[in-house]
Amino acid sequence: MDATILALLLLDGLQNGVIYALLALSLVLVFAVTRVILVVIGELLMFAPLSLVWLLEGKVPGTLWLALALGLLWALLERGRGAFFPLLGALGLLLLLPLARGEALLAYPAAVLLVVYLGMATYRVFFQPMREAAVLTLLIMAVGLHVAYMGLGLVFFGPEQFRPEPLLRGEVTVGLSWQGVLVLLFALLAVLALYLFFRLSLYGKALLAAAQNRLGARVSGIRPEEAGMVAFGIASLLAALSGLLLAPLINAAYFMGFMLGLKGFVAAILGGLISYPVALVGALLVGFFESFTSFFASAYKEALVFLLLVPALFYQSLRARTVED
Template structure:
């Protein structure tokens, strides 16, 4: 291996790691507040660029009707005045999509808000009624939603891959585009913003309080249900922005979110599902490990990446045992 190949492998590993890191941050955020391992985060990520492409072609995507259907169920689950919010949000989303057909700027905004609305509706319809369930039960629900959303993605968009135009054209160096620099900057800002949000802001501390002790949070005037909605909204926003920024680099298809989400889960586990900086660093490690293993043993790169879970889970097991003792 010469210096040129080493440089390309390092660059490819960092770029892949940033992609996994963006999703890992969203997974850590949701788990910290709701104890939900957001398995369908990859599908939410792909829904944004696919919906954007559909709007650019002058068509309404099927994800809009999925979001509106979940919005109706959300309204039925609410009581009193709370029913008006999801219905009003759904009507506003439909109007925005009708106006955004053929308009790139409005299409970006519409795809972004669609995933945010879909994320909040997913939590309200599927996870909030299970708020007292175990982590295992929540995980089973999350896996079921992943399967359902992936199947619906095939129905809505078909098996083709799409690549929207990048926001920034041109290359910085060989193998690194300005769009890739934009993704890297967004990832670093997201990691820093989440860390400061939970460590410095009163609202972030309230979300953590709702995760640690629901009864204590209620006694302090914090509603865990609202905290969960906010967590899913932020995760949906991050997933949508990540998908829109990454699609010009990696293409977008209904099936691509699963593997991205799975590797993000590995990165989140390396961070113990609690630390944003460690999860992001773990994602970069996963990306570098994948890059070098694909060079030396390309046939086994996926298995070797997932093998990283073994020492991470072993460490978490020893840590939990030490806390109990």
């Protein structure tokens, strides 16, 4: 291996690692606040660029009807004044998406808002009524939603792969495009924004409180349901923006989100599903490990990446046993 190949592998690993980091941070945030392992985050990531492609082609994506159906159920569950927000969001989507057809300036924000609304509606309809359920029950629900959303993705967008136009064209150097630089900058800004959000904003401090001590947060006047809604909204926003930036580099298809979400989950597990910094480091480790294994053993790279779960889970089991003793 010469220096050129090493540099290419490092750049590829860094580019993949920052995307896994954003997914891992989203998974850790959602799990810490709601105890939900958000398996469906990969589908949310892919729904954004696929909806964008449909809008740019002058068509209304099927994800709009899914979001509206869940929004209606959300409004029925809320009733009274609580139904105002989901109905207002649904009305906004109904007005915005037809206007965004064929208009790039409107299509990008429309795709992001659609996925954020869909993520929040998913929490309210499926997970909030189960907030007292065991983690295993919530995981079964999350896996079921993953299967359902992936099947709906096939119905909405078909089996083809799509590659939206990059926001920035050209290459900085061999192996790194300007779109890749944009992905790296977005990841850095997202991590910084999350840090400032948790440290300086009232909502961020409330989320941390709900994550660290749910009962204490409730006693202090923080509603876990509202904290869960904010957590799902942030996770959906990160997934949507990541998908829009990543799709010009890797293509977008209904089935591709699952593998990306799983690798983000591996990174989150390396952080114990509780530590944001360790999850970030774990995501970069997964990205570099995947890059180098694809060079030395490309046929086994997926299996080798998921093999990282074994020592991570073994360490977590030893740690849990030590705490119990």
